[in-house]
Amino acid sequence: MHEMSITMSLLDTIRAEMEKAALKELRSVRIRVGELTAVEPEALRFCFEASIKGTPFEGAALEIEEAPLRGRCKDCGNVFRIIKFERTCPGCGCSSVEMAGGNELDIVSMEGV
Numbered sequence: 001m002h003e004m005s006i007t008m009s010l011l012d013t014i015r016a017e018m019e020k021a022a023l024k025e026l027r028s029v030r031i032r033v034g035e036l037t038a039v040e041p042e043a044l045r046f047c048f049e050a051s052i053k054g055t056p057f058e059g060a061a062l063e064i065e066e067a068p069l070r071g072r073c074k075d076c077g078n079v080f081r082i083i084k085f086e087r088t089c090p091g092c093g094c095s096s097v098e099m100a101g102g103n104e105l106d107i108v109s110m111e112g113v
């Protein structure tokens with residue numbers, strides 16, 4: 001399952017960050033998930049909760065921010081939301097557009113003791 005492998009790499013990152021910050025227990029973690037990753041937030045939450053049972057992370061809350069797919073117009077610099085892969089700048093109407101977000105999978109913040 002897509003979300004399970006994402007959860008595993010997420011937990012690896014969290015573990016490394018906690019070591020760096022000398023945290024023993026995780027209270028909550030907030031992540032940002034781009035639209036292009038095709039992650040189902042509810043499926044991710046389910047995998048996360050199943051994976052942390054019996055670990056030092058048990059009971060930690062997972063907060064998920066969804067980041068929409070965005071494009072940036074190379075001509076006028078307009079940043080806009082891309083819907084249904086329509087890559088035309090609503091500002092100037094050109095189609096010279098590059099991706100400006102939507103494939104991120106980042107840890108925004110975490111809290112622990």
Ligand SMILES: [Zn+2]
Nearest residue numbers: 073076089092
């Ligand atoms: Zn434009």
